[in-house]
Amino acid sequence: MENKLVIGKALLKYMSFKKLSNYLLLFSSFQISRLLGKPKIWGYPTTLSIEPTTSCNLRCPECPSGLRSFSRPTGMIEERLFRDLIDQSKDHLTFLHIYFQGEPFLHPKFLDMVSYADTNRVFTSTSTNAHYLHEKNVAAILSSGLKQLIVSMDGITQEIYEDYRIGGNLEKVKSGLSLLIQKRKESKQLFPRIILQFLVTGKNEHQIPPLKEWAVEVGVDELQLKTTQIYDFENGSPLIPSDHRYSRYLPKGDGTWKLKKKIENKCWRMWQGAVFTWDGRMLPCCFDKDGQYVMGKIGESSFKEIWKNETYSEFRRQLMQDRSQIDICKNCTE
Numbered sequence: 001m002e003n004k005l006v007i008g009k010a011l012l013k014y015m016s017f018k019k020l021s022n023y024l025l026l027f028s029s030f031q032i033s034r035l036l037g038k039p040k041i042w043g044y045p046t047t048l049s050i051e052p053t054t055s056c057n058l059r060c061p062e063c064p065s066g067l068r069s070f071s072r073p074t075g076m077i078e079e080r081l082f083r084d085l086i087d088q089s090k091d092h093l094t095f096l097h098i099y100f101q102g103e104p105f106l107h108p109k110f111l112d113m114v115s116y117a118d119t120n121r122v123f124t125s126t127s128t129n130a131h132y133l134h135e136k137n138v139a140a141i142l143s144s145g146l147k148q149l150i151v152s153m154d155g156i157t158q159e160i161y162e163d164y165r166i167g168g169n170l171e172k173v174k175s176g177l178s179l180l181i182q183k184r185k186e187s188k189q190l191f192p193r194i195i196l197q198f199l200v201t202g203k204n205e206h207q208i209p210p211l212k213e214w215a216v217e218v219g220v221d222e223l224q225l226k227t228t229q230i231y232d233f234e235n236g237s238p239l240i241p242s243d244h245r246y247s248r249y250l251p252k253g254d255g256t257w258k259l260k261k262k263i264e265n266k267c268w269r270m271w272q273g274a275v276f277t278w279d280g281r282m283l284p285c286c287f288d289k290d291g292q293y294v295m296g297k298i299g300e301s302s303f304k305e306i307w308k309n310e311t312y313s314e315f316r317r318q319l320m321q322d323r324s325q326i327d328i329c330k331n332c333t334e
Contacts, residue, residue: 003193003221010147010191011094014121022046022092030271039270039316041308044092047273049286050085051100052077052107054278058129059166062230062239064289065101072291076106077278081298082113085276088303090120098126100275101289105132111144118145127152127197129168133176138183141192149192150224151177154199156207156214163203164239174218181219196220199228200246201239229287229331233257248331259331265323270316274307282306284315287328 025043033040054074056065064070086093096117104110104126117124125148133141141149153173155161161170181194196215200208208225215223227248230237234256241247249257267285275283277291280298293315296306306312315326323329 003195006190006221007148007193011123014123015094016091016121018091019046019094023094026271030268033271033316033320034266037320039313039320041271041313041316044304044307045089045273046092047095047097048085048089048093049097049100049273049275050077050082051102051276051278052082052098052104052110052113053102055106056101056103056129057106057131058103058168060164061166062228063101065103070101070290072277072281073279075278077113077280079109079113081280083116085280085298085303086117086120086122088298090117090122093122095273096122096124098124099128100277100286103129103131105137111137111140111146114144114146118147123147125150129165130173130176131169133173133180135179138176138180141180142184142187142189146192148195149180150195150197151220152197152199153177154201155204156211160204160207164199164201177220178218185219193221195222195224197224197226199226200241200243201228202241203238205241205243205246231331233259233331263324263329263332265320267319267323267329270319284312285328285332287332292327 022043023046026046029040029042053076054065054070055076098104098114098117105128114124114126124146126146127150130151130153151173153161154164155170158170162168177194198211212223225246227246228239229248230239233240233249236255236257240249240257244250244260248260250260252258269285275286275288276298277283281291282295282297283291284293284295295312295315296309301309319326319329
């Protein structure tokens, strides 16, 4: 709770009348769209995810970056394109996650991009596997203006950790995280807030108690126990936890599995935000990892033109009519 209050205060500091008005327009248009049964869009995205790179040092089995299985182009975002996206969105953007797929710290200009967004009064967050939290990077992180750092660590012992984070070194993660927290404390800074994210699977769920102890000991600001998205979940997987509190799926009783929550023909995310791939393609959602649903591309159209174009409108219309017919929605209950 304390961490959420600190983050909330930081978000408020970057808020403006224009951003607040935009948010109210988006929310109002979402509610009216639900009432009418057809999409109306007032305002522009209040949250964005921008992908620095598709490259990754690990080979996680439920991740296109880890599997090296993208069918879309791979690469690293040009700093010029990143700055253009910020320039076009900063007046209405309240939250920026500089991450989609890949390991952001592999981009040589990653922290420069963070600083550019922060200078333009945009709250910045990122996700990392924490293999690059060495002395030089830690100093740069603390001076970048980054407000939130999500660290993925799915095991408290090397054996369990590397079962999912294939190619990972747990001691490197732990020492890098400890270094960052220590240096932040020495510099008397509040940011970035450190969120330790643990994807609960059938292979690591027994490590939750010692994980909680370690999180307190090292001094992370928040521990999040997250459910794991599993491809082809219908036939089951050893990654589905036995404790269904930490699972997105439930057994149907015939050997197959179903989503725990019912899919409804609505999705606030389609009004609230969007995702940009490294090459400037605008996607509707972070579940579209392979870029099946491209709404438009920066350079060919402006940010605002894409957001309100017919392709996007038709996607929202389809979602409101029958969301179960959209591939990326079948494994999500928003």
